[in-house]
Amino acid sequence: MQLLKEKVLNEGIVLSNQVLKVDSFLNHQMDPVLMKEVGKEFKRLFADQSIDRVLTIESSGIAPGIMTALELEVPLIFARKQKSLTLREDIFVEKVYSFTKQETNEITVSRKFIQPGERVLIVDDFLANGEAAFGLARIVEQAGAEVAGIGIVIEKAFQPGGRLLKEAGYRVESLVRVAALxxxxxxxxx
Amino acid sequence: MQLLKEKVLNEGIVLSNQVLKVDSFLNHQMDPVLMKEVGKEFKRLFADQSIDRVLTIESSGIAPGIMTALELEVPLIFARKQKSLTLREDIFVEKVYSFTKQETNEITVSRKFIQPGERVLIVDDFLANGEAAFGLARIVEQAGAEVAGIGIVIEKAFQPGGRLLKEAGYRVESLVRVAALxxxxxxxxx
Known part of the structure; x- marks a missing residue:
């Protein structure tokens, strides 16, 4: 996606050979026009799929997620992250390890919002090791629903997440793939 | 806003005389068409204001915030919440007490995204005691910028936040005002 590549080149800050900071347009300040284009592009890329819901994770996934949901005319659900949790019967829970923060969070989605047999598109802002995407996919599968695909705004292709998700059988579409920093x-x- | 009133009546769940659950369309699952209408309505309500940025707070403020920013053609910034924080010179920090969760969070915004003299519209999903809105307003003022207004999706008008914000001189526009539960x-x- 050309517009996004230009944004990354013009505004992205390479903090190390692992870390790309994009807080001016994607994960702190957000460019709403770019987010709208991201939504349109995911609609185009997954046009061959029937999709009942979009699922993302707080917080930076919400803006690309809501724009994708708007284009697809389906609801968005965002998974919540918590450090620890009292077990409850009305929610799906999965553990997700963050390499960046070196901590494990529990991510949760209310059971009432994903029904068996539904087809769910997962959207997230970044893909690195794939932990968040795998966690979201496990929640979809816990619900008896199916992952229609995984849409990623920026994939760090030098980290293994994209390969691992594809090996696990998921279709991954990344709007830009960063080969190196x-x-x-x-x-x-x- | 009629569409929003209908959503609240049809899908809102009154958990107690203090708590209205709207997780099917506003703060867990989100209705993207409703969020787009919310953005249009804030644009209409603040049409007399010049606005340089929209500021909200993670996570449920992001969807109404990004749609408002899209309509106004300005960037959205979302403040992050954290339990505690190493002090850093490059961020604005304010303490915000949550009556719901009975905990104090620090909310932060990077200094580079609000400039002196700018006019900032604050948007949030709920207004109850006003703690989050006051915290966001103090961040705008720390930056030497000005609060152009405060746009709220659902105000619990039986709690004091709206009155306190108005007494402090802020213009508050709430799309629906709940008088009682x-x-x-x-x-x-x-």
Whole structure:
């Protein structure tokens, strides 16, 4: 997605060979026009899929998620993250490890919002090790629903998440794929 | 806002005379068409204001915030919540007490995203005691910027936040105002 590549090149800050900071348009300040285009692009990429819901995770997934849901004319659900949790029967829970924060969170979705047999599109802002995407996919499957696909705004293709998700049988569409962050520079894949 | 009143009546669940659960369309599952209408309505209500940014707080403020920012053609910033924080020079920090969760969070915004002299519209999903809105307003003022107004999706008008914000000189526009939640029923104000 050309508009997004330009944003990454113009506004992304390479903090290390692992970390790309995009807080001016994606995960602290957000560019609503770009988010709208992201939604349109996910609609186009998954046009061959029937989709009943979009599922994302708080907080940075919500803006691309709601725009995708708007384009697809389906509801958005966002999973909540919590450090620990009293077990409750009315929610799906999965553990998700964050390599960035070096902590495990529990992510939760209310059972009433994913029904057996539904087809759910997962959307997230970043894909690195794939922990969050796998956690969301496990929640969809716990519900007896099916993952229609996984839409990612920025994939760090030098980390294993994308490969692992594809090996597990999921269709992953990333709007930009970053191949490397060496020498303070962003290099795109493909 | 009629569409929102209908949603509250049809899907809102009165858990007690203090708590209205709207997780089917506003703060867990989200209705993207409703969020788009919310954005249009805030644009209409604040049409007399010049607005440089929209500011909200994670997580449930992000969807109405991004739709408002899209309509106004300005960026959205969302404040992050954290339990405690290492002090850093590059962020604005304010303490916000949550009566619901009975805990104090620190809310933070990067200094680079609000400039002196800017006019900032604050948007949030709920207004009860006003703690979050006051915290966001103090961040705007720390930045030397000005609060152009406060847009609220659902105000619990039987709690003091709206009155306190108005007494402090802020313009508050709430899309629906709930006067009471007695006997399991929602009563709207005015």
């Amino acid at each position: 060496d020498n303070g520079m962003v290099t795109f894949a493909e | 007695d006997n399991g029923m929602v009563t709207f104000a005015e």
